[in-house]
Amino acid sequence: MKDRPAASSLPVGTVSGAAGSVASMEVASSGGALTSSPPTARPQLEELIRVSLGLPYVSSGKEGIETGNHYQSVSIGDAKTSGFRSDRSAFLNRVDFRGRKVLDLGSNLGELSRSARARGADVVDGFEYDPFFVEVAHLLNAYNFTTRVSFFQRDITDPKVYVGHYDIVMAFAVWTYVRPILSSISQITEALLLETHNLNGNLERDYTTPISRFFPHTTVLGESDWGRTQDPGGGRAVLLCAKTGAVLEQALAPTAT
Numbered sequence: 001m002k003d004r005p006a007a008s009s010l011p012v013g014t015v016s017g018a019a020g021s022v023a024s025m026e027v028a029s030s031g032g033a034l035t036s037s038p039p040t041a042r043p044q045l046e047e048l049i050r051v052s053l054g055l056p057y058v059s060s061g062k063e064g065i066e067t068g069n070h071y072q073s074v075s076i077g078d079a080k081t082s083g084f085r086s087d088r089s090a091f092l093n094r095v096d097f098r099g100r101k102v103l104d105l106g107s108n109l110g111e112l113s114r115s116a117r118a119r120g121a122d123v124v125d126g127f128e129y130d131p132f133f134v135e136v137a138h139l140l141n142a143y144n145f146t147t148r149v150s151f152f153q154r155d156i157t158d159p160k161v162y163v164g165h166y167d168i169v170m171a172f173a174v175w176t177y178v179r180p181i182l183s184s185i186s187q188i189t190e191a192l193l194l195e196t197h198n199l200n201g202n203l204e205r206d207y208t209t210p211i212s213r214f215f216p217h218t219t220v221l222g223e224s225d226w227g228r229t230q231d232p233g234g235g236r237a238v239l240l241c242a243k244t245g246a247v248l249e250q251a252l253a254p255t256a257t
Contacts, residue, residue: 072108091195095115097121100120100122102116103169107137114144121148125149126152127154128152168251170188170193175197179210198236221240
């Protein structure tokens, strides 16, 4: 007869997880049935996210343009972090995302993608060049229980990535990358939500004029900041652009005027 396996050394009323952790179980007062609180990885996931955001990492993207870690301010449950860029909710509130399919170019940590979804977008895809930012964006999705938002490591300067159709394409602070491929973007959408780079009397010359070749109808949603640590006098504009006046009107939130 084969030897029986050694009895578990764990005390009665405990279970061992794959990583060796022990979750306590309670005995119910009626009938002696075992009950337990479900285990959760949320504290560990939050810690991983915060450690990731705190890493001294700088991404060198296309054309050697560097982007520091924790560029976007992000939500971790009910908490809001302070990234280099401040919140963009005021501008997203002016756009009607309800039922729309959205593409977020240069999605970074994915906060704008999740925000569009929270405002009723049916599905959101985010294209980000840096694979580490894509990883952290997925972690934030998991922690925030975000559904129907996906992130992909993509080079947004490559015309071949622009396939399918999107109701709205978002392009915040990525003008350097998207200007040469506005033609490709215009083939997959009728509406472009764009944030300029720092302005110096060049809104018409450098933005609305070249954009008008593909999206002739534009409204300025407001002025955004350059960055928390930069000159407070520096500012950007957020533009909603469309191929027709009707598309522009439909893309504006009902309360927007």
